[in-house]
Amino acid sequence: MLFEKIKIGDLELKNRIVMPAMCQYSSDETGVVKSWHLSHYQTRAVGGTGLIVIEATAVDPDGRISRNDLGIWEDRQIEGLKKLVDLVHDSGSKIAIQLAHAGRKSKATENPIAPSAIRYSENYSHPREMKKSEIKEMIDKFSLAAKRADLAGFDGIEIHAAHGYLINEFLSPLTNKRADEYGGNIENRTRFLSEIVDGMRKNWHKPLWIRVSASDYAKGGNEVEDIIEALKILGDRIDGVNVSGGGVIHEQHIKVYPGYMLEDAKKIRSATHLTTIGGGLINSYELAEFALNTHCNLVFIGRQLLRDPYWPLKCAKEAGIDLEWPFQYERAKIY
Numbered sequence: 001m002l003f004e005k006i007k008i009g010d011l012e013l014k015n016r017i018v019m020p021a022m023c024q025y026s027s028d029e030t031g032v033v034k035s036w037h038l039s040h041y042q043t044r045a046v047g048g049t050g051l052i053v054i055e056a057t058a059v060d061p062d063g064r065i066s067r068n069d070l071g072i073w074e075d076r077q078i079e080g081l082k083k084l085v086d087l088v089h090d091s092g093s094k095i096a097i098q099l100a101h102a103g104r105k106s107k108a109t110e111n112p113i114a115p116s117a118i119r120y121s122e123n124y125s126h127p128r129e130m131k132k133s134e135i136k137e138m139i140d141k142f143s144l145a146a147k148r149a150d151l152a153g154f155d156g157i158e159i160h161a162a163h164g165y166l167i168n169e170f171l172s173p174l175t176n177k178r179a180d181e182y183g184g185n186i187e188n189r190t191r192f193l194s195e196i197v198d199g200m201r202k203n204w205h206k207p208l209w210i211r212v213s214a215s216d217y218a219k220g221g222n223e224v225e226d227i228i229e230a231l232k233i234l235g236d237r238i239d240g241v242n243v244s245g246g247g248v249i250h251e252q253h254i255k256v257y258p259g260y261m262l263e264d265a266k267k268i269r270s271a272t273h274l275t276t277i278g279g280g281l282i283n284s285y286e287l288a289e290f291a292l293n294t295h296c297n298l299v300f301i302g303r304q305l306l307r308d309p310y311w312p313l314k315c316a317k318e319a320g321i322d323l324e325w326p327f328q329y330e331r332a333k334i335y
């Protein structure tokens with residue numbers, strides 16, 4: 001199945017291999033695309049990855065995870081992103097952008113924001129609670145970022161609602177202690193994300209999906225059932241889900257093993273019927289096939305693609321599948 005076509009929304013992919021967002025910390029204060037990004041992502045496209053999701057890209061300078069993150073908070077960042085999109089398209093892959101705000105986990109500001117004024121750990125600054133006016137402004141920032149992503153030519157947008165960054169901080173009861181309509185039960189905790197989706201949909205008519213932390217891996221935190229509720233609220237306004245986990249609080253208890261987040265992907269797919277991207281330490285063709293047969297529709301292959309950008313081509317060769325190789329490399333296909 002790995003090398004069979006699939007659609008997410010109306011976006012057709014040549015195979016089911018997704019390179020998930022992975023920060024490269026290779027820009028500077030301008031947040032623009034640098035040569036590293038061009039070669040890094042194009043190499044994975046040459047290597048046969050069906051869908052590349054570029055790293056968490058900040059909708060606001062204070063929403064960067066680090067000072068070297070990519071940004072999409074202003075129009076002058078579009079040009080570099082467009083160049084990147086064109087390169088990846090030329091090399092045969094589709095490309096999406098992960099839109100993000102780091103919230104209380106931003107290391108790019110002394111004054112981070114969060115749903116509630118609770119610090120992540122002693123190595124992070126104390127955040128301040130967002131005012132309602134700031135919530136509305138943030139929704140506009142995501143919406144404007146979607147417009148810029150469209151101008152850059154991206155095929156899809158993934159909203160980063162995982163790993164304890166701003167949207168995830170609203171979703172989790174461990175980090176959201178608000179008394180207004182943005183806090184409390186899961187319906188209220190999903191309101192910020194839901195309004196972001198609505199705001200983005202005004203400017204973005206291509207596939208849109210959400211990356212979630214299916215579990216906070218901590219007592220009193222979200223479990224997969226809560227995230228299923230949140231996704232049901234979003235309903236058919238989204239085209240899919242990418243299932244990850246953790247990152248919300250510093251003291252999480254997480255067991256890592258090949259395929260460690262697949263069970264949650266399976267539960268989410270069966271409860272929501274969304275096109276589901278699953279994974280977690282997938283590093284072999286066999287495990288990817290197993291995941292696709294039983295747990296999810298697409299697999300994300302992260303660190304394996306950092307180690308080996310040509311993993312899809314090599315994987316198909318070892319499995320005896322005749323894939324189209326870049327013509328420049330065809331002499332390496334057999335011997």
Ligand SMILES: Cc1cc2nc3c(=O)[nH]c(=O)nc-3n(C[C@H](O)[C@H](O)[C@H](O)COP(=O)(O)O)c2cc1C
Binds near residue numbers: 301302
């Ligand atoms: C260097 C690095 C940077 C990452 N940056 C992001 C990111 O920007 N957004 C995100 O959602 N996940 C990020 N992740 C998590 C990966 O997308 C992926 O979920 C994780 O590595 C597990 O998949 P794997 O076992 O296949 O690597 C990052 C992981 C790595 C190794």
